[in-house]
Structure formats: C-alpha cells, structure tokens
Amino acid sequence: METEICIIGAGPAGLTAAIFAAQGGVHVTIIEGNTTPGRKLMVTGAGRCNLTHNARAAKVVRTFGPVQGRFLSYCLYKFSPQDVLNFFDSLGLKTRTEQDGCVFPASDRAGDVRDALINRAKKLGVHFLYDKRATKITKEVDTFIIHIPKEPLYAKKVIIATGGLSWPRTGCTGDGYSFARSLGHKVTQTRASLVPLVSLEDWPGQLAGTPVENVRISARINNKKIATAGALIFTDDGIGGPGVLDMSRHLTDYLPAEKAPIEITLDFAPNVEQSAFGKEMTELLNNNSKKKIVNILAEFLPKRIGIFLCKRAGCNYELSAGQLTKDARKKLIAAIKALPLSIVRTREIAEATVTRGGVSLKEIEPKTMESKICPGLFFAGEVLDVDGPCGGYNLQICFSTGALATSVAVQKHTS
Ligand SMILES: Cc1cc2nc3c(=O)[nH]c(=O)nc-3n(C[C@H](O)[C@H](O)[C@H](O)COP(=O)(O)OP(=O)(O)OC[C@H]3O[C@@H](n4cnc5c(N)ncnc54)[C@H](O)[C@@H]3O)c2cc1C
Numbered sequence: 001m002e003t004e005i006c007i008i009g010a011g012p013a014g015l016t017a018a019i020f021a022a023q024g025g026v027h028v029t030i031i032e033g034n035t036t037p038g039r040k041l042m043v044t045g046a047g048r049c050n051l052t053h054n055a056r057a058a059k060v061v062r063t064f065g066p067v068q069g070r071f072l073s074y075c076l077y078k079f080s081p082q083d084v085l086n087f088f089d090s091l092g093l094k095t096r097t098e099q100d101g102c103v104f105p106a107s108d109r110a111g112d113v114r115d116a117l118i119n120r121a122k123k124l125g126v127h128f129l130y131d132k133r134a135t136k137i138t139k140e141v142d143t144f145i146i147h148i149p150k151e152p153l154y155a156k157k158v159i160i161a162t163g164g165l166s167w168p169r170t171g172c173t174g175d176g177y178s179f180a181r182s183l184g185h186k187v188t189q190t191r192a193s194l195v196p197l198v199s200l201e202d203w204p205g206q207l208a209g210t211p212v213e214n215v216r217i218s219a220r221i222n223n224k225k226i227a228t229a230g231a232l233i234f235t236d237d238g239i240g241g242p243g244v245l246d247m248s249r250h251l252t253d254y255l256p257a258e259k260a261p262i263e264i265t266l267d268f269a270p271n272v273e274q275s276a277f278g279k280e281m282t283e284l285l286n287n288n289s290k291k292k293i294v295n296i297l298a299e300f301l302p303k304r305i306g307i308f309l310c311k312r313a314g315c316n317y318e319l320s321a322g323q324l325t326k327d328a329r330k331k332l333i334a335a336i337k338a339l340p341l342s343i344v345r346t347r348e349i350a351e352a353t354v355t356r357g358g359v360s361l362k363e364i365e366p367k368t369m370e371s372k373i374c375p376g377l378f379f380a381g382e383v384l385d386v387d388g389p390c391g392g393y394n395l396q397i398c399f400s401t402g403a404l405a406t407s408v409a410v411q412k413h414t415s
Pocket of ligand 1: 008010011012013014031032033034037038039040041043044045046049050051132133134161162163164166167170171172173174175176352353354380381382383391392393394395396398
C-alpha cells in the first residue's frame with residue numbers, strides 16, 4: 001500500500017492534520033489502532049469536550065510558559081482559538097463560549113466534535129485504516145515504511161499523532177515516543193499532568209467525595225509562589241478537581257518519590273483577603289450569636305467540610321457562635337483561609353488528563369512541526385513535549401499543531 005502522507009493516530013491532532021492535508025489535494029491515509037476514531041476525544045470535558053479557550057493567541061502563548069510558549073507561538077498565531085472556532089463553524093458544528101472562556105459544542109456532546117472532524121475527513125477522501133496498530137516506522141532513502149499488521153504502508157511523509165500516555169484504555173500507550181526515538185529523536189521525561197494529588201495526611205479520606213465549588217490552592221516552589229483556583233473534590237488519598245489538576249501541572253516535576261512532600265494550603269474563602277475575611281467572619285459570628293457554628297459555615301461551605309474545619313480548629317461545631325472563644329474563632333478563621341496539606345505524589349499517569357514531557361521541542365521546527373533530524377517526519381498533538389492547563393488549551397494545541405504540520409507538508413507536495 002502506498003500513500004503520500006501517512007498519519008498515525010485518529011485523535012484530534014491526527015484528524016485535523018488529515019483534513020488540512022486532504023484539502024490540499026494530497027492522498028492521505030490515517031492509521032488508527034482502535035476500531036473507532038477519537039476515543040479519547042469522546043471522554044474530554046466529561047463527555048462535553050472543552051474544545052478550546054476563547055482567548056487571543058498571545059494569551060494562550062503566555063499560558064504555556066516561556067519554553068513551550070516560545071515554541072508554540074508561531075503555531076498559535078497561525079491557527080488561533082478564533083481559527084479553531086471558524087474551522088468548526090465551517091464543519092457545521094455550533095459552539096458556545098462559557099463565561100470563563102471555555103468553549104464547548106452547543107450540544108454539549110463530545111461525539112459531535114468527533115463526528116464533525118470524521119465527516120469532513122471522509123468527504124475529502126481521507127483513507128482510514130482502523131484496527132491497525134503501527135509497530136515500527138523505518139525510512140529508506142526518501143520513503144517511510146510504516147509497519148502494520150499484514151502488509152506495510154509506504155509514505156513520502158509521516159505525521160506522528162499518537163498522543164501521550166494518559167488514559168491508555170483509549171489507545172494511547174506511548175508508541176509515538178518509541179517511533180520518535182527510533183528515528184533519532186530525544187524524548188523528555190514523561191510525567192502525569194492535570195492529575196489528582198496524593199497527600200501524606202489521611203484526613204482527606206474522611207471527606208472523600210465532598211466537592212467544594214471554589215478553592216484557592218497555593219504552594220511555594222523554589223521560592224516562587226504558585227496559586228491556582230477552582231473546584232476541588234476530596235478523594236480517598238488526597239484531592240482532585242479542576243483547581244487541583246492545574247496545581248498538579250506545577251508540582252509534577254518536583255514530586256519524585258524520593259523528595260520531601262510539598263506543602264500546599266487550601267483557602268476555602270478565596271474571594272476575600274485574609275484580614276477582610278477575619279473581619280467578615282467575626283461580624284457574621286457576632287450577628288448570629290445564637291446560631292450554631294456549623295450552620296453559619298454551611299452558608300458558604302458543604303456541611304462536612306464545615307464540621308471538619310471546626311474540629312481542626314479545636315472547637316465544638318454544635319456550639320452557638322456566641323459561645324466561641326476568641327482563640328477558637330481565630331483558629332477557625334485560619335483553618336478556613338489556609339488549611340495545610342502535604343503532597344507526596346501525583347496519581348499515576350494512566351489517570352492523568354495529559355502527559356507532561358514528550359518529543360523534545362529542540363529537534364522540531366516550530367514553523368512546520370517537521371523534524372530537524374528526519375526530513376518528511378512531522379509531529380502533532382500530545383506526543384510533543386507540550387502540556388497546558390485545564391480549559392481547552394490542550395485540544396487547541398492538537399488542532400494548531402495538526403493544521404500546521406500538514407499545511408507545510410502540503411506545500412512541499414505541491415511545490
Ligand atoms: C478524561 C480526559 C478529559 C480531557 N478533557 C479535555 C478537555 O475538555 N479539553 C482539552 O483541551 N483537553 C482535554 N483532555 C486532553 C485531550 O484529550 C488530549 O490532549 C488530546 O486528546 C490529545 O490528542 P492527540 O490527537 O494528540 O492524541 P489522542 O487523542 O490521544 O489520539 C491518539 C490516537 O492515536 C492512536 N494510536 C496510538 N498509538 C498508535 C499506534 N501505534 N498505531 C495506530 N494508532 C495509534 C490512539 O488509539 C489514539 O486514537 C482530556 C483528556 C482526558 C484523558
């Protein structure tokens with residue numbers, strides 16, 4: 001079998017690449033190890049698919065930090081969040097931007113995002129090979145040989161879009177890293193990112209399953225203060241939820257098992273400064289002196305958390321506010337504003353939303369996504385050493401790198 005461009009992996013990066021290549025009039029074959037495409041895409045955003053973040057390219061670049069941001073800058077300006085919105089509009093998918101900038105399909109169905117991509121790719125004549133897991137890629141002169149069950153596929157160009165290591169049951173087992181290495185590329189250390197955190201203390205287990213709408217999470221790493229905010233949920237062994245996942249991205253490099261735990265603090269009243277909160281709480285308790293403390297706290301915190309915080313502060317939650325000593329009030333306020341927790345590790349990479357680390361950016365041309373080592377080889381999506389926070393940034397990168405990789409491959413084909 002022969003093709004002009006072979007794309008390995010029918011996830012969001014691979015499907016976008018296929019569409020752009022086929023639009024350029026190139027014969028494209030996409031190989032997918034699963035029997036269906038975009039299996040991971042189907043679970044994104046809890047089945048709703050947060051497909052991008054409605055922000056200017058400059059902001060998205062900054063979000064990825066100095067190293068990744070520098071690499072992604074060209075690509076994000078070339079195919080920005082607005083371009084992603086226009087792209088999906090052209091595929092007939094209606095989208096909706098929520099207040100925080102996260103973009104979802106108007107139907108709230110991840111399947112509609114996948115189907116929009118598949119339908120366009122099929123219309124453009126992209127050749128799909130399902131249930132074909134590539135096992136090896138070799139290059140002879142200027143032809144790539146992609147080893148798949150039965151007979152190999154010969155291609156002039158290859159785009160590796162095999163994703164990372166998270167959620168292996170969706171088909172992502174890190175094959176792209178082996179392919180990259182075998183073709184001369186370095187792969188940086190892979191770690192779990194956007195993943196629940198495991199604590200040294202076991203008290204989170206007492207609160208397992210209890211969600212809190214908005215918590216500010218702070219840590220100090222290398223003398224730098226880092227803070228994230230968002231929903232949090234206590235788990236059997238620590239904490240999860242969007243605010244925690246974003247914090248995990250900052251902590252994951254510093255959490256190898258042999259190192260000391262990292263202290264974080266949880267602020268359950270993140271919208272009010274410490275001193276103002278102290279005043280507000282004192283007023284609230286004074287104005288409701290006959291009300292039980294636990295019921296006062298229940299006005300802004302789940303009851304289980306309120307009871308836990310009272311116990312931490314050493315006060316009886318059944319007492320009325322008027323019975324609280326000054327010292328106990330101080331301790332309670334401190335527990336609400338800065339509850340310490342020691343983080344020992346992240347959960348396993350299989351549970352992570354994305355993989356941190358991957359094919360080294362130093363060996364990839366940022367304007368084309370082409371290998372600097374092996375001409376004709378391109379990379380797109382999570383297989384690259386890029387990872388963003390929650391909020392649609394990771395899919396944006398898949399679409400941007402997918403579109404860019406093929407647009408250049410097409411130019412080379414037609415010139
Ligand atoms: C639970 C969850 C929720 C998420 N929610 C969001 C969200 O809302 N917004 C967001 O921006 N990001 C989200 N992400 C991250 C996002 O899903 C990934 O960043 C994105 O799917 C990566 O796309 P990709 O195309 O690079 O790889 P993938 O989507 O992982 O696709 C790679 C494809 O390659 C195939 N493949 C792998 N190896 C081979 C091989 N050897 N031969 C053939 N085929 C192969 C796999 O079967 C797979 O289909 C979420 C991730 C998870 C796990």
